[in-house]
Amino acid sequence: MKSLAAALLLAAAAPALAQSEAPTAPAPAAPTPAAPPRLIVAISVDQFSADLFQQYRNRFAGGFARLLSGGVFPSAYQGHAATETCPGHSTILTGMRPAHTGIVANNWIDQRVGRSDKIVYCSEDENVVGTTHESYTVSDKHLKVPTLGEMMKAANPATRVVSVAGKDRAAVMMGGHKVDELWWWDGKTYVSYAGRAEPRAVTRGKAVVAALVGRPQAALPLPTWCKPLDRPIQVGGQTLGQGRFERAAGDLKAFRASPAADAAVLSIAAGLIQDMKLGQGAQPDIIAIGASATDYIGHANGTQGTEMCIQMDQLDQALESFFATLDGWGIDYEVVLTADHGAHDMTERQQQRAMPMEAHVAPIAQIEAVGALVAAKLKLTDAPLIGAEGDVYIDDKLPAATRAKVLAEAQRIYQAMPQVAAAFPRAQIAATAMPTTPPETWTLIERARASFDPNRSGDLLVLLKPRVTTIETPAPGYVETHGSPWDYDRRVPLLFWRKGMTPFEQPLSVETVDIVPTLAATIGLPVSGLDGRCLDLDPGPATTCPN
Incomplete structure (x- = not known):
């Protein structure tokens, strides 16, 4: 059939x-052609x-x-x-x-956007009139x-x-x-x-x-x-x-x-x-092909x-x-x-499978709940925090001194939560050098640095502990997710x-x-200044990695 x-x-x-x-039938065995491939x-x-x-x-x-x-x-x-x-x-x-790509998440916050919806989708043009991050015009601008x-x-x-x-x-x-x-x-x-x-x-x-x-x-x-x-x-x-x-x-x-x-x-x-x-x-x-059904x-x-x-x-x-x-x-x-x-x-x-540490994130860790706690502590009339993915943003209409207090209090609250592994302020992430060692050795803050953009990332990055999912309540179509800094989300096959x-x-x-x-x-194309390195795929004449 x-x-x-x-x-x-x-x-x-x-x-x-x-x-x-x-x-x-499988492609017949033959020596790797000496010439570059015609199609990637x-x-x-x-x-x-x-x-x-x-x-x-x-x-x-x-x-x-x-x-x-x-x-x-x-x-x-x-x-x-x-x-x-x-x-x-x-x-x-x-x-x-x-x-370096600037794509720090699927969505981030830009409080300068001239629309009421301040969430920006990674592949949209948020300047198109009448759009939102959920009803958007697709663009490569970011x-x-x-x-x-x-x-x-x-x-x-x-x-x-x-x-x-x-x-x-x-x-x-x-x-x-x-x-x-x-x-x-x-x-x-x-x-x-x-x-x-x-x-x-x-x-x-x-x-x-x-x-x-x-x-x-x-x-x-x-x-x-x-x-x-x-x-x-x-x-x-x-x-x-x-x-x-x-x-x-x-x-x-x-x-x-x-x-x-x-x-x-x-x-x-x-x-x-x-x-x-x-x-x-x-x-x-x-040709690039995105097979999305597995997700x-x-x-x-x-x-x-x-x-x-x-x-x-x-x-x-x-x-x-x-x-x-x-x-x-x-x-x-x-x-x-x-x-x-x-x-x-x-x-x-x-x-059910010997993973008792598995848990849904507690409601208290949600951005709205933390924002309410911060507002109560500092006696603010409005919630001072805005969230997108794991990034927490502070309301930019607040005075600088108040923003500093909000950041310190939000970090304190998050770090005290039993489900939180780390809460890194943006200044700490920005001061961290880009990692150069093998990726399995990176510290949490080095992993955060690899996806930090000063113009798009939040004021505070909150990372949950291993096997704590960001799903608070499962629902049809959404019972499992990803997005963590842990290796089960970071590790993927790479096949040539x-x-x-x-x-x-x-x-x-x-x-x-x-x-x-x-x-x-x-294909014999000179490139430089990239984060990646050339991998030798074949010990024969096809190997052209520069020394």
Whole structure:
């Protein structure tokens, strides 16, 4: 039976491809070509932790199995403290940490914004009249540094840069400012910036997805090796752990949090590669692909039920269908696959599995509660604190002397809480040197420094203790999360593959910021001033890391 991934790829590709099924055999073994690859394929699997990769690596038989025959770094790092989607994606194709990309969180506070909503979303233009951080105009304006695609295009204007993802922030942060095509799922369909012409590949993909969503989805097959995870758990008024992605016709939200969403993104990516003839010119091209379903599935179901197990199996098949399609076109491509952050399972299931320290954050730690305590202590009429993610901001209308008192009192209150690991004032973070040692050795404040921007970060950064989740009360679609400075959220796999590459595995840590200097060396593109370093992927002639 043809997999969902293969069916989507065939239907969304050009008619000539749809006449026969894409090849499924592994790419033939051959020496790594001496010339640089013609196409770089950079894939981010949202919320694909190193722990999840380790759990399933012996079960992969498709696309992940292929990547495991290349260069494998099973425990790479998103080294910074702000382990969220936007900061993580900003590191993957820039070679820079969030402290330099400017993407300190998914959302931050800017009290200078000329609208009542002072929260700024990382991929919006907050100056557009009538917008909020939840109803926004997508923009790349907050990304402060160029992506690899921009660097390639600056060196050779003929280079094509393409980005497609299940989230706008993934597409924008990996694509950058100068893209030829950039598309994302907006909750209803695939869209781009206003005024951009829709290419045929996207039109085909949208039509296929609309037809798919318009039909009900029967339960997906449960692999035999998933059966030990087939156990119910009660959380947030729901029974989870046994889902198989049944979906009613027209349920867009369920589609987004299912394996079909990743297969759709890969099918549109394949169509763009085919129609634009990426990888077939004299210059190297690049396509960034953001597979976002793992994150939505994890938030809604946790990581240890049938839902995530099926997702890993389906994504493995989808990747192999995608790679086999590129093989059939004869493209010389190099793949890098990683993640924007990790995660760990929901609190309730962890508590059942010998993790009694697992806990939801107490209501007293919420920004409103702390602000009320500070106001009462200092006899202020209005709440002096504003919050976004882990950053706490002090009302800038307060006099400087009062602001200093507010900061000191807020820090005192937070540090006294049993669930808080640290509360760092911005001056302390700013005075900390950027870390230069391996990321697993970084102190908490060094992790905070790696994602600190003086113009966007808060006045106080509050970090919870390990296994204390920021979810106060679980709810449908939100029973598990990430964003902590701890290694279960920081560690991600980093996989490189190119036909003929000498297989190897390096268990010691590297960082996602190492991707850009490594790929740049592969295509002979000089780069400098990055946070990352070049990794030697092959002992043969393909190794071009500068000394």
